Every structure is written in C-alpha cells, then in structure tokens.
Amino acid sequence: MSRKKSESILSSRRALLKAAGGCGLMTNTSLMATLLQLQAAKSAAAAATDTSGYKALVCLFLLGGNDSHNMVIPNEGDATSGEYGTYYDIRGGVRTETNAGGLAIAQSDLISITGPGSRSFGFHPGMAAQSGVAEVDQTDQTGVAGLYNTGKLAVAANVGSLLQPTDRTEYNNRSQLPLGLFSHADLQRHWQTGLPQSRSQISGWGGRMSDLLQSTNTNDTVSMNISVSGVNIWQTGSTVVPYAIGTGGATTVSGYYSDPSSTNNFQNRMYSRAVNNIFDQTYTDLLSKSFADSNRNSVDAALDFNAATSAIQLNTPFTSEGPSNHLKMVAKCIGARQQLGQTRQVFFVTLGGFDNHTNLITAHEGLMPRISRAVRSFYDATVELGVENEVTLFTASDFARTLSTNGQGSDHGWGGNHFVVGGAVNGGEFYGDYPDDLSTANPLNVGRGRYIPTMSVDELAADLALWFGAGHSDLATIIPNIGNFYDTGLGGSPLGLFGS
Numbered sequence: 001m002s003r004k005k006s007e008s009i010l011s012s013r014r015a016l017l018k019a020a021g022g023c024g025l026m027t028n029t030s031l032m033a034t035l036l037q038l039q040a041a042k043s044a045a046a047a048a049t050d051t052s053g054y055k056a057l058v059c060l061f062l063l064g065g066n067d068s069h070n071m072v073i074p075n076e077g078d079a080t081s082g083e084y085g086t087y088y089d090i091r092g093g094v095r096t097e098t099n100a101g102g103l104a105i106a107q108s109d110l111i112s113i114t115g116p117g118s119r120s121f122g123f124h125p126g127m128a129a130q131s132g133v134a135e136v137d138q139t140d141q142t143g144v145a146g147l148y149n150t151g152k153l154a155v156a157a158n159v160g161s162l163l164q165p166t167d168r169t170e171y172n173n174r175s176q177l178p179l180g181l182f183s184h185a186d187l188q189r190h191w192q193t194g195l196p197q198s199r200s201q202i203s204g205w206g207g208r209m210s211d212l213l214q215s216t217n218t219n220d221t222v223s224m225n226i227s228v229s230g231v232n233i234w235q236t237g238s239t240v241v242p243y244a245i246g247t248g249g250a251t252t253v254s255g256y257y258s259d260p261s262s263t264n265n266f267q268n269r270m271y272s273r274a275v276n277n278i279f280d281q282t283y284t285d286l287l288s289k290s291f292a293d294s295n296r297n298s299v300d301a302a303l304d305f306n307a308a309t310s311a312i313q314l315n316t317p318f319t320s321e322g323p324s325n326h327l328k329m330v331a332k333c334i335g336a337r338q339q340l341g342q343t344r345q346v347f348f349v350t351l352g353g354f355d356n357h358t359n360l361i362t363a364h365e366g367l368m369p370r371i372s373r374a375v376r377s378f379y380d381a382t383v384e385l386g387v388e389n390e391v392t393l394f395t396a397s398d399f400a401r402t403l404s405t406n407g408q409g410s411d412h413g414w415g416g417n418h419f420v421v422g423g424a425v426n427g428g429e430f431y432g433d434y435p436d437d438l439s440t441a442n443p444l445n446v447g448r449g450r451y452i453p454t455m456s457v458d459e460l461a462a463d464l465a466l467w468f469g470a471g472h473s474d475l476a477t478i479i480p481n482i483g484n485f486y487d488t489g490l491g492g493s494p495l496g497l498f499g500s
Contacts, residue, residue, distance in 0.1 A: 050469045050471070051213060051216040051343070051344070051469050052469075053343070053390065054337060054343050054344070054387065054390050055343075055344055055345075055390050055391070055392075055467070055468055055469060056334050056337075056344070056345040056346070056347065056387070056390065056391045056392075057206070057345075057346050057347070057391075057392055057393075057394075057464060057468050058327075058330060058346075058347040058348075058349065058378075058391065058392070058393040058394070059206065059234060059346075059347065059348050059349070059393075059394060059395075059396055060323070060327075060349050060350075060351065060371075060374075060375070060393060060394070060395045060396070061188075061191075061229075061232075061234075061348065061349070061350045061351075061395075061396045061397065062350075062351055062354050062371075062395060062396070062397040063188070063350050063351065063352040063353075063354060063355075063397070063398070064184070064352060064353060064354035064355030064356070064397075064398065065184065065187075065354055065355055065397055065398040065399045065400065065401055065412055065413070066354045066395075066397040066400065066401075066416065067103075067354070067356060067360060067364065067400065067401040067410050068397070068400045068401075068416035068417040068418065069087075069091075069400060069401070069403055069416070069417070069438070069449075070091075070103065070105055070124055070360075070364055071123065071124050071127070071368065071417060072121060072122075072123060072124075072155055072157070072417040072434070073087060073105055073110055073121060073122045073123070073124070074086075074087050074119070074120070074121055074122075074434075074438065075107065075110055075112060075120040075121050075122040076119060076120045078107065079093075079107065083119070083120075083436065083437075083438070084107055086437060086438050086439050087104060087403075087438050088104045088107075089439070090403045090404055090438055090439060090440070090449050091103040091104035091403055091404075091405065092104065092404070092405040094106050095361050100407075100408070101405040101406070101407040101408060102361075102405065103360060103361065103403075103405045103409070103410060105122075105124060105125070107122070109125045110122025110123065110124075110125065111123040111124075111125060111127055111128055111145045113145065113148055113149065115155075115430050115434065116429070116430045116434070119434075119436075121430075121434075123144065123145045123148070124364065124368045125368075126364070126365065126367075126368025126369040126371075126372055127143055127144040127145045127368055127369075127371075127372045128142070128143045128144075128145050128146075128372065129143045129144075129368070129369035129370075129372035129373045129376070130142035130143045130146075130372070130373065130376055131143070131316065131317055131318075131373065131376040131377040131380045142376065143369075143372035143373065143375075143376045144371065144372040144375055144376060144419065144421075145372075146376070147375070147376065147379060147421055147427065148427060148428055149428065150427070150428070151425075151426075151427040151428040152379060152388075152421060152422065152423060152425060152427045153419055153420070153421045153425065153427045153428075154419070154420045154421075154425050154426060154427045154428070154429050154430070154431055154497060155417060155418070155419065155429070155430045155431065155434075156394075156417065156418045156419070156420055156431050156432055156455060156460055156495070156497075157417050157430050157431065157432040157433060157434035157454075157455065158415040158416070158417065158432055158433055158434060158435060158444075158451055158453055158454045158455055159415060159416060159417070159418050159432060159453055159455045159456070159457060159460055160399060160400070160414050160415040160416065160452075160453030160455075160456070160457065161178045161187055161190040161191060161196040161399075161453070161456070161457050162178065162196065162453055162456040162457070162458070162484075162485075163176045163177065163178060163196055163197055163481060163484065164176050164481075164484040164485075165456075165484070165485065166452055166453075167443065167444075167452065168443050168444070168445075168446060168452065171446050171452060172446075178190050178196030178197070179196060179197060179198070179199055180199070181414070182399065182412040182413070182414070182450075183412075184355070184398050184412075186199065187398040187399050188398050189201075189233060190457070191234075191396050191397075191398070191457055192204040192205070192206070192232065192233045192234035192396075193205065193233060193234075194457060194458055194461055194478075194479045194480065194481065195480060195481070196481075197481075201233075202233070202236065203233070203236050203237050203238060204232070204233045204234035204235060204236050204237070205234070205461050205465070205478050205479050206225065206234045206235045206237075206346050206348075207225065207233075207234065207235050207236040207237030207238075207240055207241070208237050208238070208477060208478045209237075209346075209465050209468065209470055209474075209478045210223075210224045210225050210235070210237050210240040210344070210346055211237040211238050211239050211240050212470060212474055212477070212478070213344050213468070213469055213470070214239065214240050214344075216343045216344050216469075217341055217342045217343060217344060218341035218342075219340055219341030219342060221300070221301035221304075222243055222301055222304075222305055222340055222341075222342070223240055223241060223242060223243035224240055224342065224344055224345060224346055225237075225240055225241070225242045225243065225345075225346045225347075225348070226242070226243045226245060226330075226333055226345060226346070226347050226348075227242040227243065227244050227245070227347070227348040227349075228245055228246065228247065228326040228329050228330060228347065228348070228349050229326065229348055229349055229350040230242075230244055231244055232348050234348060235346060235348050242348065245305070245329065245333075246329075247325045247326060247328070247329045248329075249302075249305060249306040249309055249310065249329070250301075250302035250305045250306055251302060305340065308336035308339035308340050309329070309332045309333055309335075309336045310332075311336065311339070312331075312332040312335035312336050314328065314331060314332065314335070314381050314384060314385075315384060316331075316377055316380045316381040316383075316384050317377065318374075318377045318381075319373050319374075319377070321370050321373065321374065322351065322370070323349065323351045323370055323371065323373075323374035324370070324373055324374040324377055326349045326374070327349060327374050327375070327377065327378040327381075328377070328378075328381070330347045330349065330378065331378055331381035331382065331385065333345065333347070334382065334385060334387060334391060335385050344468070344469065346468075351367070351370065351371065351374075353366075353367055354367065354397065354398075356401070356409045356410065357406065357408065357409045357410070357411060358408040358409045359408065359409060360401075360408070360409035360410055371395075375393065375419070375421055378393065379393075379421055379422070382422075382423070383423075388422065388423035389422070389423035389424045390423075390424070391422055391423075392420065392421065392422035392424060392425060392464065392467060392468075393419075393420070393421045393422060394418065394419065394420045394421070394460070394464060395418045395419045395420075396418065396457075397416060397418070398412075399412060399413050399414050399415075399416060400413040400414065400415060400416025400417070400451070401413040401416075402448040402449045402450055403438055403448070403449025403450075403451075404448040404449045411448070412450075413448075413449065413450045413451070414446070414450045414451055414452060414453060415444075415451040415452060415453035415454065415455075417434070418460070420460075420464075420497055424467065424498050425497060425498065426496065426497060426498065426499070431455070431495045431496070431497060432454055432455035432495070433454040433455070435451060455495070456481075456484075456485050458479045458481050458482045458484070458485050458486075459482075459485050459486060459494035459495055460495065461478070461479050461482075462475055462478075462479055462482050462486060462493065462494050462495075463493045463494055463495045463496075463497045463498065464497075465478050465479070466493050466498075467493075467497070467498045472488045472489070472491065473488070475488045476488065482494075
C-alpha cells in the first residue's frame with residue numbers, strides 16, 4: 001500500500017464546477033455562460049468516470065462510537081499469554097459479579113476467524129446472528145461471520161480520521177491532528193466530510209462523488225442519494241442532496257393524486273383548486289414559478305417513488321428491528337432502480353446506541369446481533385435481486401473507544417475496525433494494520449488504549465469511490481486530503497478492496 005505524498009492536481013472538472021458555483025447575481029449573458037460551463041463540466045465528468053452498469057453504495061453509520069475492539073478481537077494465545085492475553089489484560093478481564101468493570105469477551109465465546117498472516121482472530125459472538133432470525137446460533141455462523149468466511153466481507157482495521165500519516169510524537173506535539181479529536185460531533189463530521197481540518201465544510205465525500213456521477217441517472221426528480229436516516233452531510237454535494245425517506249417510503253401529501261383522471265372524485269375536487277392555485281397558476285416571477293413547479297414535481301415524485309418501491313416484494317426474511325427495516329427499504333429501492341431511472345444509488349442508514357460509557361457489555365450483546373441480522377439480510381436480499389456484485393455496504397462510526405475500562409464501560413477513542421460487505425469485495429481478508437500489541441507499550445497507543453489510526457478514512461473512501469465509478473483524477477475533488485496518503489497517479493487503489 002503506497003503512502004507516498006503527491007501534489008494534488010485539480011482536474012478540469014473541478015475547475016469548471018468551481019467557476020460555475022462562484023456566480024452570484026447573473027445577467028442573461030452570464031446565466032447562459034454558466035449553463036454552458038455546467039454542460040461542459042457534465043461532459044468532462046462523463047468522460048473521466050466509469051459509469052457502465054449499475055452500482056449502489058450503502059453507508060451504515062454506527063452513531064456514538066462503536067467499541068469495535070470488541071467486534072473484532074485478537075484470538076492467539078489465552079487469557080495469560082499471546083495477543084488475546086494482552087487484550088484480556090488491557091480490557092480488565094471478563095465481567096463477573098466481582099469484576100463489574102471487565103470489558104473482555106470470553107475467549108470461549110468468540111467466533112474464530114483467520115486474519116492476516118494466519119493470525120487468529122474472533123468476532124463478537126453476536127456476529128453469528130443470521131438473516132431474519134431473532135436468536136443467535138454460534139454454531140450456524142450464517143450472519144456477518146458467515147459472510148467473512150465465504151469471502152463476501154472484509155475487515156478494514158484501525159481506521160480513523162487523519163490529516164496525514166501520524167505517529168505518537170506528532171500526536172504529543174499536537175501537530176496536524178483532526179479538530180476536536182475524541183469529540184462526537186467533530187469526528188462524525190470528519191468521517192462524512194473527509195476534511196478533519198475544518199468545521200465549516202458543508203459537503204460530504206459521498207455528495208461530491210455523486211455530483212460527478214449524477215448525469216448517469218435518467219430521473220432527476222429523485223436524488224441519486226437516498227437517506228433512510230434523515231438529512232446528513234455525507235450525502236450532501238454542491239448539486240446533489242439527500243432524498244430523505246422512511247421505512248415506508250417517501251412522504252406524500254395526503255389525498256393528493258397526480259393523475260387528474262383518478263376516480264377519487266371527492267379528493268380530486270378538493271385538490272383541484274388548491275393544487276391548481278398553488279402549482280399551476282401563472283407567475284410573473286420566473287423564480288416563483290420554478291419553485292412552484294419544483295414543489296409539484298416533488299409531490300408527484302414521492303408518489304412515483306412509493307409506487308415503484310412498493311411493487312418490489314422480497315422473499316428474504318428481515319426482522320422488525322430498526323436497522324433491518326431500514327436496510328429492507330434500501331433493498332426495495334435497489335430493486336426498483338430501473339423504474340426509478342437510476343444506474344447509481346447512494347444510501348445512508350444509521351444505528352444509534354454506541355456511546356457506552358456505562359453498561360458496555362450488555363449494550364453490545366443487543367447491538368452486535370442487530371447489526372449482524374440486518375447486514376446479513378441485506379446481503380441475502382441483494383443476492384435475491386441478482387445485484388450482489390453491484391452493491392457494497394460499509395460501516396462507519398465516530399471513533400472506536402478506549403480499550404481500558406472506566407469501571408463500567410469505555411470512553412472516546414480513535415482508530416477502530418469496520419466491515420466492507422458485497423459480492424465484489426475481496427473478502428475473508430483484513431485490510432490495513434490491526435495492532436499486533438494492544439498494550440500500553442505500543443507506540444500507536446496514545447493513552448488508555450486509544451490507537452492512532454494506521455488507515456485513514458480517506459483511503460477507505462478512495463477505494464469505495466473508485467469502485468463506484470469515480471476516476472483517479474476525481475479523487476482530489478472528492479477526497480481533498482487523499483494525496484497525503486496515496487499517489488493517485490500510480491493507478492490501482494490504496495487498499496485493493498476490489499478487483500483481482
């Protein structure tokens with residue numbers, strides 16, 4: 001994996017978009033010039049990116065800071081020796097009645113997997129939870145653990161927000177560190193914007209990526225970026241913004257029918273005046289007319305969206321839990337891609353409950369199976385839809401947590417472990433460097449088991465963006481700091497998560 005620094009060179013596409021976006025009040029001449037610039041930028045983007053076929057990218061954001069060192073655990077040795085012994089020691093042992101602050105997972109409960117260099121690891125026992133089934137059967141391993149063992153899931157190890165590759169000396173000197181390090185609000189923002197040096201950034205790397213690829217979709221009334229968890233900065237670009245829906249679909253105006261021939265005469269009569277007055281009256285002000293048209297188009301689009309997604313019937317079982325319901329809706333949106341006129345889709349789903357300063361072990365006993373069931377059901381649904389190789393899901397979170405116990409749980413950390421799931425993923429592998437020593441002696445440990453990330457969010461984002469269809473020349477626009485971690489002129493990808 002290359003970490004050579006290179007000077008970021010702005011592509012012609014970025015320059016055009018910047019020029020077009022810098023206009024304030026415009027005359028007719030400048031308006032025409034801007035439209036021509038935007039068209040040129042659109043053509044340039046289409047020429048530099050790979051827009052063949054269909055692809056969907058799904059972010060599952062674990063809000064609050066997932067204690068991911070209890071999700072992926074070293075399993076070599078025993079409680080008194082080896083990598084597991086060090087983990088056991090720094091976590092304060094296993095929780096018992098006489099050791100209420102213990103945060104280690106008992107070695108006998110781990111789901112054994114093979115890591116890099118034949119190192120032994122284990123997943124949290126909840127990672128065996130299977131598609132659509134409420135109980136956890138560790139012997140079955142059809143959940144997230146099964147996806148890893150069949151090569152459909154990869155572990156991204158020790159990932160976090162960075163401005164540049166960082167060591168403990170730079171950390172101690174507070175040199176080039178993310179703003180608000182260990183802060184929920186800042187680290188959530190940094191994960192989503194890819195700009196940890198700024199609190200004023202208003203676009204995310206998912207949105208900037210979609211700006212460059214939006215012309216691939218033929219339906220411009222429904223955004224490429226669909227959120228089942230509300231408005232978010234990750235999906236927000238200069239021109240593309242999240243289309244927020246619920247588990248039941250898009251929000252519609254009650255009783256409004258876009259088809260004037262509808263047999264519901266009462267509601268048609270009721271809306272004939274209101275809709276015509278609001279949406280169809282002649283405006284002298286062009287901007288007001290455009291706004292009214294946009295409102296009507298949005299209402300009509302919501303009806304069309306719901307009709308398309310409700311027609312998708314899935315046989316794959318999902319539980320009624322929040323994340324499963326959310327990912328089921330995502331699967332239905334993917335199933336309706338042709339009716340929606342979309343060849344690229346970006347989804348955002350969240351799951352909360354990970355800020356476990358107290359009651360960590362009990363909280364994880366509930367959260368880990370929910371993740372496993374939801375992700376496994378979702379992957380199985382993509383297989384049912386025949387698009388498992390065209391859909392990739394990845395997890396994100398504010399940060400990992402301290403390996404040391406505070407007596408009841410763990411506190412805010414930094415680098416952590418994540419999953420990347422999909423048929424195109426080179427799975428059954430670890431990417432990045434999982435620390436081979438979790439003790440305080442490790443130079444990456446900056447106190448209490450807070451680990452300096454050895455993989456930046458930028459590198460993970462670059463692999464995902466390249467798979468999604470962005471070109472290497474686009475990466476500096478999508479992920480402005482990528483040149484600090486990866487020479488985009490070398491080709492390939494920072495991690496090699498996809499391809500041969």
